[in-house]
Each structure stands twice: as C-alpha cells, then as structure tokens.
Amino acid sequence: xxxxxxxxxxxxxxxxxxxxxxxxxxxxxxxxxxxxxxxxxxxxxxxxxxxxxxxxxxxxxxxxxxxxxxxxxxxxxxxxxxxxxxxxxxxxxxxxxxxxxxxxxxxxxxxxxxxxxxxxxxxxxxxxxxxxxxxxxxxxxxxxxxxxxxxxxxxxxxxxxxxxxxxxxxxxxxxxxxxxxxxxxxxxxxxxxxxxxxxxxxxxxxxxxxxxxxxxxxxxxxxxxxxxxxxxxxxxxxxxxxxxxxxxxxxxxxxxxxxxxxxxxxxxxxxxxxxxxxxxxxxx
Amino acid sequence: xxxxxxxxxxxxxxxxxxxxxxxxxxxxxxxxxxxxxxxxxxxxxxxxxxxxxxxxxxxxxxxxxxxxxxxxxxxxxxxxxxxxxxxxxxxxxxxxxxxxxxxxxxxxxxxxxxxxxxxxxxxxxxxxxxxxxxxxxxxxxxxxxxxxxxxxxxxxxxxxxxxxxxxxxxxxxxxxxxxx
Ligand SMILES: Cc1cc2nc3c(=O)[nH]c(=O)nc-3n(C[C@H](O)[C@H](O)[C@H](O)COP(=O)(O)OP(=O)(O)OC[C@H]3O[C@@H](n4cnc5c(N)ncnc54)[C@H](O)[C@@H]3O)c2cc1C
Ligand code: FES
Ligand code: FES
Numbered sequence: 094x095x096x097x098x099x100x101x102x103x104x105x106x107x108x109x110x111x112x113x114x115x116x117x118x119x120x121x122x123x124x125x126x127x128x129x130x131x132x133x134x135x136x137x138x139x140x141x142x143x144x145x146x147x148x149x150x151x152x153x154x155x156x157x158x159x160x161x162x163x164x165x166x167x168x169x170x171x172x173x174x175x176x177x178x179x180x181x182x183x184x185x186x187x188x189x190x191x192x193x194x195x196x197x198x199x200x201x202x203x204x205x206x207x208x209x210x211x212x213x214x215x216x217x218x219x220x221x222x223x224x225x226x227x228x229x230x231x232x233x234x235x236x237x238x239x240x241x242x243x244x245x246x247x248x249x250x251x252x253x254x255x256x257x258x259x260x261x262x263x264x265x266x267x268x269x270x271x272x273x274x275x276x277x278x279x280x281x282x283x284x285x286x287x288x289x290x291x292x293x294x295x296x297x298x299x300x301x302x303x304x305x306x307x308x309x310x311x312x313x314x315x316x317x318x319x320x321x322x323x324x325x326x327x328x329x330x331x332x333x334x335x336x337x338x339x340x341x342x343x344x345x346x347x348x349x350x351x352x353x354x355x356x357x358x359x360x361x362x363x364x365x366x367x368x369x370x371x372x373x374x375x376x377x
Numbered sequence: 378x379x380x381x382x383x384x385x386x387x388x389x390x391x392x393x394x395x396x397x398x399x400x401x402x403x404x405x406x407x408x409x410x411x412x413x414x415x416x417x418x419x420x421x422x423x424x425x426x427x428x429x430x431x432x433x434x435x436x437x438x439x440x441x442x443x444x445x446x447x448x449x450x451x452x453x454x455x456x457x458x459x460x461x462x463x464x465x466x467x468x469x470x471x472x473x474x475x476x477x478x479x480x481x482x483x484x485x486x487x488x489x490x491x492x493x494x495x496x497x498x499x500x501x502x503x504x505x506x507x508x509x510x511x512x513x514x515x516x517x518x519x520x521x522x523x524x525x526x527x528x529x530x531x532x533x534x535x536x537x538x539x540x541x542x543x544x545x546x547x548x549x550x551x552x553x554x555x556x557x
Contacts, residue, residue, distance in 0.1 A: 094399075094415075094418055095397065095399070095402075096397040096399075097397070098395065098396075098397055099396060099397060100396070101379055101396030101440075101442055103445075124440075124443075127438060127439060127440065127443065128420070128438060131399075131420075131438045131439070131440065132419060132420045132438060134397070135399070135418065135437075136418070144396070146442070146443065148443055172432070195509070196423070196508045196509025196510075197433055197487065197490065197491065197506060197508075197509055198423060198426055198433045198434050198435045198487065198490075198509045199420070199435070199438075199509065201429075201432040201434050202429075202434050202438070202439065282504075282505070282508035283508050283509055
C-alpha cells in the first residue's frame with residue numbers, strides 16, 4: 094500500500110519538465126493525474142527514481158480552437174474534457190467516451206494526456222483518438238514534434254515517446270457533418286472495457302461516404318478496423334451494409350484471453366458492438 | 378522531505394512529508410483525521426473520498442505533495458461548529474443508509490460532491506454519480522434514498538440565506554448517533 098521512495102519535483106514549465114526528465118535519467122517518470130500511476134506505485138509494479146509532477150506547469154490544462162483542430166492540453170482532466178463546450182461541439186465522441194471512463198472521483202484527477210500516454214489497450218481514449226486521427230504534440234530535449242495516432246501507440250503500455258519526452262497536447266481534427274458514437278461493454282459500472290468501439294460515419298444522401306472505426310482492447314494497441322471502414326466506404330446507408338461491415342470487425346485483431354473474457358468472445362463482441370456503434374453513429 | 382501547506386477542514390497545516398506519502402495516510406496518521414478510511418488497495422471502493430479544491434477525489438490515489446496549497450474537506454469538516462450535521466449526513470442517519478458504516482464517510486463525501494454539481498439528481502443519476510463507491514452491506518437502496526432526501530432538504534433551505542439555515546426536518550434526530 095505504500096509506494097517505494099522516490100524523489101519528487103514539480104517544474105513550472107514544459108521546458109522545466111523536459112529538463113527534469115533529462116536530469117532524472119531512465120527511471121524518471123511523469124506524474125499527471127496519478128490515477129493509473131499511483132495504483133501502480135502502491136502495488137510496487139512501478140518504482141521510478143524521480144517523479145516529475147506536471148501539476149504546476151501553467152497552460153497545460155487549456156482546451157482551445159486553432160481553426161482546423163481542437164487542441165486539448167495533456168493535463169486537461171477527464172472532467173474538464175467532458176464539460177468543455179468546444180469538445181462537445183466539435184468532438185462529441187471524446188465527451189461521450191470520457192463519460193464512460195472510471196467514476197467521478199477518478200475523472201476529477203485523471204487527465205486526457207495521461208490516458209493516452211499510459212497507452213493501456215483497455216483504456217477508452219486511445220481508441221477514440223485513433224478513430225479521430227488525432228495528432229500528438231510531444232516535447233523533448235530537441236524541441237517539439239508531431240506524431241500521428243497510428244505511430245503514437247506502439248505496444249502494450251508503450252508509445253512512440255522517448256523516456257526524455259512528454260506529451261504536451263493533442264490536436265483533434267474537427268469533424269463537421271459526421272455522426273459519432275462510442276460503444277463500450279464492461280461487466281460492472283466502473284470497470285474497464287472488455288471491448289469498446291469508437292465509430293465516426295459521414296453520410297451524404299443515402300450513401301456512407303466515409304467511416305472510421307477503432308477498437309479498444311482488441312490487441313496490444315488500439316486497432317483501426319480497416320475491413321469495416323472499407324466495407325462502408327461509398328456503400329448505401331442501410332441495414333445490410335452495416336451488418337456486413339460489422340461482421341469484419343475482428344479481422345486482423347489479436348485480442349487476449351483473461352479472467353473476464355476469452356479471445357473468441359472478444360472477437361464476437363467486437364462485431365456486435367461495431368454494429369451497435371455504426372447504427373448510432375450513422376443515425377440508422 | 379518536501380514542505381507542504383494545506384487547509385484541511387478549515388485549518389491550515391504546514392508539514393514536511395516524504396513525497397511517497399498518500400494523502401489518506403497524511404490525513405489519518407499525521408493530522409488525525411481518522412474519519413477518512415481506507416477500504417481497498419485498488420482505487421475502486423471510494424471509502425477514502427474527500428473533497429480536494431471542492432471536487433471529490435480518492436485520497437488513497439493522491440500524493441500528499443500533490444495537494445500542496447489546496448483546500449481539503451473530509452467527512453469531519455462537514456458538520457457545523459455547533460455539531461449540526463450536514464444535510465447529507467442527517468439524511469444518511471434518517472434513512473438508515475448504512476449497516477457496518479465503513480463505506481459511509483466516502484459515500485457521504487461523494488454525495489456532497491455530486492449534489493454540488495447536480496442539486497436534484499434522478500435515481501439513475503445518483504447511482505451513476507456514486508459508481509466510484511462500493512458498499513458491501515446495504516444494497517444501495519437506502520443510500521440512493523438518502524441522497525435524494527438530502528437534495529430535497531438542501532433545496533428547501535438553500536435560498537435565500539444559503540448554507541447556515543437549519544432545516545426543520547433535521548433537528549429531531551440525535552446527532553451523536555451517526556457513526557463514521
Ligand atoms: C478505479 C479506476 C477505474 C478506471 N477506469 C478506466 C476506464 O474505464 N477507462 C479508462 O480509459 N481509464 C480508466 N482508468 C484510468 C484513468 O483514465 C486514468 O486517468 C488514466 O489512465 C491516466 O491518466 P492520469 O492523468 O491519471 O495519468 P498518470 O496516472 O499520472 O500517468 C499514467 C502514465 O502516463 C504517463 N504520463 C502521464 N501524462 C504524461 C504526459 N503528459 N507525457 C508523458 N507521459 C505521461 C505517466 O508517466 C504514467 O506512466 C481508471 C482508473 C481507476 C483508478
Ligand atoms: S481506499 Fe481509496 S478507493 Fe478504496
Ligand atoms: S454499510 Fe457496510 S460497506 Fe456500506
């Protein structure tokens with residue numbers, strides 16, 4: 094219940110945080126909301142030598158509109174994100190999915206950036222960020238760089254960030270004229286997703302012009318369901334299309350088996366939840 | 378050791394803490410605020426819920442150093458200076474919203490947090506709002522009822538004189554009997 098000892102630093106700027114990470118060496122770690130890290134510290138699954146707390150860095154909690162994108166500061170809490178007007182208007186998928194994350198208390202402290210940097214395949218927001226083609230703004234010793242969602246998630250709890258880098262903000266393209274939906278299946282109220290499906294669908298007259306679908310917990314990273322997307326593109330917006338497309342949801346995925354669900358069950362869930370998500374996103 | 382300063386239940390404290398100290402341990406072991414309890418090892422049960430800068434958080438999942446400069450309210454800080462119970466405490470008492478009482482400090486704090494954002498929640502909203510708090514005894518029925526009763530009391534007494542007003546319906550019960 095008591096974490097191993099560590100040194101603690103609370104820089105007041107992004108540059109200060111980058112420097113603290115560099116000085117802390119390989120075992121230094123960022124502390125954001127602590128809602129994943131502190132449980133791991135307590136169980137001593139993680140024992141960093143230095144914690145760099147981003148809580149004192151000004152401006153990292155802001156959410157603003159840069160014209161094409163909504164830029165979400167990495168330290169915006171789940172609660173900030175859910176109640177933000179820009180997100181509700183231009184990226185309602187994020188607001189909807191965030192409302193399913195954990196519980197009120199966890200959402201008051203847990204951050205958008207922390208959820209993405211943590212890269213838990215069962216986390217809800219990595220799938221959502223993938224479906225939305227978000228771009229990740231990363232800061233390191235040699236300045237800032239932008240990383241696409243497809244490159245950001247590398248493996249189980251692993252991102253494309255180097256140990257001396259940190260996530261500053263996430264740029265979410267505004268979707269105008271799309272319908273979106275996040276469909277999550279879990280066993281009890283505050284539990285993680287057994288499987289989740291983030292869907293965005295654009296329709297014109299009776300046709301689906303474009304669709305993006307990403308799956309939560311169907312592999313070691315969020316997975317884009319390319320088979321589903323292909324089957325939907327330029328297809329008539331009807332029940333048959335959705336059914337046939339959803340049937341391809343588990344193609345190319347590699348879900349795990351654990352105490353809560355077998356891999357086969359997850360593959361089945363993916364098809365069912367994808368159909369539900371497409372129905373809701375496509376307004377059918 | 379890191380120097381921190383925080384206001385807990387209206388009193389300011391300055392302390393040197395080991396950075397790995399959890400807020401709940403700081404509250405209980407250093408400040409003697411044993412009303413806040415620990416019920417799990419996994420951040421699931423919510424028994425340790427306190428208000429941090431006015432928002433409900435699980436104090437087992439916050440480092441004391443993260444709360445530096447902030448305001449903390451525990452279940453011990455809810456009642457008035459004369460011992461008058463907070464409407465949520467009183468409603469838990471009236472509705473018998475507890476059996477063993479272990480989850481109660483966290484339930485009450487989570488309910489206070491919920492009502493500060495949603496002053497008249499539906500039954501479903503109460504259940505959803507308390508999803509971060511587990512009770513192994515009651516089956517939640519009376520807890521939900523208590524939160525809705527508290528909401529009604531707070532409505533009836535809130536405007537225009539705000540918090541200080543003493544609701545008629547809460548004076549009859551005996552304050553000391555409420556366990557924590
Ligand atoms: C009871 C409970 C239930 C939960 N249920 C869900 C759920 O249903 N769905 C879900 O998606 N999540 C769930 N979570 C996790 C929650 O969403 C966390 O908030 C999130 O995973 C981590 O965010 P954080 O800000 O707390 O990060 P922290 O815990 O502070 O950090 C997590 C990791 O990310 C790194 N990190 C954080 N921020 C940055 C950054 N800006 N740059 C670089 N690295 C960074 C840290 O070094 C650490 O390794 C749950 C948590 C709890 C305790
Ligand atoms: S003791 Fe904090 S959530 Fe259980
Ligand atoms: S009253 Fe016993 S755990 Fe809730």
